[in-house]
Amino acid sequence: MKRLMMVYGTRPEAIKMAPVIEALGRSPLFTATVAVTAQHRGLLDQVHTLFGIRADHDLGILRAGQSLADITVRVLAGLCPLLEQERPDAVLVQGDTTTAFAGALAAFYHRIPVVHLEAGLRTDDRYAPFPEEINRRLATQLASLHLAPTAHARDNLLRDGIPRSSIVVTGNTVIDALRGAVGRTAHYGDPALSDLDDIPRRVLLVTAHRRESWGTAMESVGGALADLARSEPGLLIVLPLHPNPVVRAAIVPQLAGLEGVRLTEPLPYGAFARLMNRAHLILTDSGGIQEEGPGLGKPVLVLRDTTERPEALRAGTSRLVGTDRERIVKEVRRLLHDRAAHAAMARAVNPYGDGRAADRTVRAVGHWLGLCPPPAEFVPAPESADRGAGGRASAPEAAGVEHGLAAQRRAFDAPEGVVVHEQHHDVRVPHGGGGVDQPDGARAGQ
Numbered sequence: 001m002k003r004l005m006m007v008y009g010t011r012p013e014a015i016k017m018a019p020v021i022e023a024l025g026r027s028p029l030f031t032a033t034v035a036v037t038a039q040h041r042g043l044l045d046q047v048h049t050l051f052g053i054r055a056d057h058d059l060g061i062l063r064a065g066q067s068l069a070d071i072t073v074r075v076l077a078g079l080c081p082l083l084e085q086e087r088p089d090a091v092l093v094q095g096d097t098t099t100a101f102a103g104a105l106a107a108f109y110h111r112i113p114v115v116h117l118e119a120g121l122r123t124d125d126r127y128a129p130f131p132e133e134i135n136r137r138l139a140t141q142l143a144s145l146h147l148a149p150t151a152h153a154r155d156n157l158l159r160d161g162i163p164r165s166s167i168v169v170t171g172n173t174v175i176d177a178l179r180g181a182v183g184r185t186a187h188y189g190d191p192a193l194s195d196l197d198d199i200p201r202r203v204l205l206v207t208a209h210r211r212e213s214w215g216t217a218m219e220s221v222g223g224a225l226a227d228l229a230r231s232e233p234g235l236l237i238v239l240p241l242h243p244n245p246v247v248r249a250a251i252v253p254q255l256a257g258l259e260g261v262r263l264t265e266p267l268p269y270g271a272f273a274r275l276m277n278r279a280h281l282i283l284t285d286s287g288g289i290q291e292e293g294p295g296l297g298k299p300v301l302v303l304r305d306t307t308e309r310p311e312a313l314r315a316g317t318s319r320l321v322g323t324d325r326e327r328i329v330k331e332v333r334r335l336l337h338d339r340a341a342h343a344a345m346a347r348a349v350n351p352y353g354d355g356r357a358a359d360r361t362v363r364a365v366g367h368w369l370g371l372c373p374p375p376a377e378f379v380p381a382p383e384s385a386d387r388g389a390g391g392r393a394s395a396p397e398a399a400g401v402e403h404g405l406a407a408q409r410r411a412f413d414a415p416e417g418v419v420v421h422e423q424h425h426d427v428r429v430p431h432g433g434g435g436v437d438q439p440d441g442a443r444a445g446q
Contacts, residue, residue, distance in 0.1 A: 002369050004030050004115075005088040007079065007107075009037030009061070009099035012288050014047035015269055016094050016118065019176035019358035021053060027362050029371045035082060037061050037075050037099045043243075046268045050181065057082055068098055068131055075102035083110045089369065090115050090145075096129075096136035104142040115365055116143035118172060120153030121287075121308035128306050129287070130212050136308075145368045147361055149291075149352060150311050150380075166368075170360040171378035174291050175353030177269075182277055182296070186270030192262045193238070193275070201236040201260070202280035204228070204332065208251065208303055209242035210285040217323035218250035221303060224328035225251070229258040231329075232336060237261045238275065281335050281342070283321075283328070290318055291352040299345035301331050311351035316344060351380045 004024065008017050014036075024032040035057040038044055048055070059078035063070065075098070083091070083106055091107035093100040094117040104114045116139050126133050137160075140146065146162055148154040149172035157167050188196060196203070208221050229237055239255075241248055241263055255261045267275060273292075276282065282293050285303040290312055293300035300318040312318035321331045335342045356378075363375035 001028070002030050002089040002371065003033070003086070004365070005033045005035055005083070005086060005091045007035050007037070007091055007093050007099065007103035008097075009039030009044065009059075009075070010097050011040050011043035011047055011269070013094045013097060013099065014044050014051075014053070015177045015288070016173045017092075018047060018051040018053060019173045019180070020092070020117070020361050022051070023358040023362045027366070029366045030362070033057070033086060033088065035059070035079065037071075037078065037103070039071055039075075039097065039099045043266055046266075050184075050186075050268060050270050051177075071098045072102045075099055076106050079103060079106040080109065083107060083112060088112060090365065092117060092365075093139060093143075094118055096121065096132035096139070098131065098135060101135040101138050101142075104139045108142045113144040114139070114142050115145045115147065115368075116140065117147045117170075117361065118149050118153075119143065119146035119167075120148040120150075120155075120157040122153075122156045123306040123308045125306055128212050128304070129210055129308070132287075133308070145365065147364060149357070150378075152311055168360070168364040168375065169377040169379075170364060170375070171353035171357035172291055173353070173357040173361065174288055175295050175350065176355050176358045178273055178292050178295055179355045181270045181273035184270055186268065186274050188271045188274065189268060190264040190271075192264050196236075196238070196275075196278060199236070201234055202336065203275075203278055204235055204237045205275060205279035205282045205284075206237060206239040207242070207282075207284045207286050207289060208239075209244065209247050210304065213285060213303065213323055214246050215250070218247060219254070220323050220325045221328065222251035222254040224325045224332075225261070226254045226258060227325070227329050228332055229255065229260050232333070233260070235260060235336065238264070238279075240264045240267050240272065240275075242266070281332070281345075283332065293318065294350040294352065297346050299335055299342060301328070301335070303328070309352075315351050317347070317350075319345070354378065354381070 006017055006021060008014055021032060021034060024030050034055045036044060036055045037059045038061060041062045061074035061078060090113045092115045093103045107114045119140060121136055123133055140160060146157050146167045147170045148157060148167055151169055154167050154169050158164060206225060208218060225237055228235060237260060243266060276292060276298060277296050279298055281299045282289060283301045283303060287309060290300055290302060290309045294312050294317040301321045302318055303323055304320060305322045307320060321328055360375040360378060363372060366372040367374040
């Protein structure tokens with residue numbers, strides 16, 4: 001049996017690693033060790049509780065006000081002696097967090113092969129998202145086996161000069177995790193949502209946290225939400241707040257006292273999956289939710305100018321809206337009042353996975369190590385026939401896709417151009433605001 005070490009530290013990584021850990025537990029080919037950096041703390045522990053994961057090693061690197069450099073140094077300092085002691089046959093890292101990059105670097109320093117899950121995502125703008133675009137590019141250079149979630153991600157890797165023989169298209173394990181979470185009975189766990197399933201109002205689920213949007217852009221998002229709350233009486237806005245006080249300071253004051261807005265602390269993943277399933281549409285800057293929304297048939301409006309997940313744009317299930325206040329309001333209203341537009345995005349065409357990505361991952365690693373035949377690669381289901389000839393998007397949808405993709409055709413080397421528990425009408429803000437969890441690549445409310 002080969003020995004694998006899973007290295008991760010944030011909630012999004014844990015969600016996507018959980019199905020792989022479960023699949024490894026069923027495999028006779030491997031023994032798996034889980035090493036967490038705890039770049040997130042409470043958010044990470046929520047996922048472990050849901051999926052019954054116990055870490056074998058916990059570096060506990062989280063500190064108040066930590067910088068990206070602090071995270072990198074602490075991950076290296078914690079992992080290097082651990083890798084020297086354990087000497088696994090391979091190290092698995094996931095995605096584009098600073099933990100993923102530093103974990104891959106630590107393994108490289110010890111000449112231990114790196115397997116990169118969710119490899120090949122690109123925006124071609126090194127500062128958007130920041131620091132994820134550079135993290136995943138550096139992880140690509142350090143990895144020996146690249147597990148791409150989609151054919152588009154595979155093609156990005158090929159353009160970077162990665163040999164086709166070291167790439168396997170697996171689908172994204174987040175769909176495996178989402179199916180498992182939705183299939184469980186999970187309470188929302190927050191008093192602000194206790195009546196959510198009993199009221200007829202349509203729910204706009206919002207998450208926002210990206211570093212590149214801190215400041216004026218995040219304030220613009222808050223302003224757009226306030227405009228929608230005042231002008232759409234049939235709408236209920238639900239916003240699980242990111243722990244970072246910078247995000248809260250930009251958004252919360254603009255929503256205080258507004259009827260039809262409910263603010264919560266970050267929800268456990270099972271509760272958040274239930275909330276996504278309840279939503280009429282989703283407004284987010286999260287990468288993971290861009291993948292999950294289509295799996296539940298939910299239109300996703302993306303609070304970014306670029307995305308490393310263009311597959312959903314092409315499928316018509318997501319749309320880039322940026323952080324401009326007027327545009328956000330316009331796009332949300334369009335989906336609230338134009339049933340055809342909502343239906344066009346809501347069809348459950350998911351280009352990201354079929355729920356079997358974890359099994360493909362385990363088999364791909366086994367084949368790479370010479371233990372078993374290769375897996376059949378992931379191919380998404382055909383698009384709905386009513387998308388027109390050849391499954392193409394309609395003209396308005398295609399225009400939106402081209403707008404989003406055009407925004408990504410920038411040169412990669414371009415220069416870098418406390419809350420209290422109280423209720424204001426329907427705005428509910430729980431204790432525990434602020435917080436010290438200041439992650440890169442975290443999902444708001446997750």
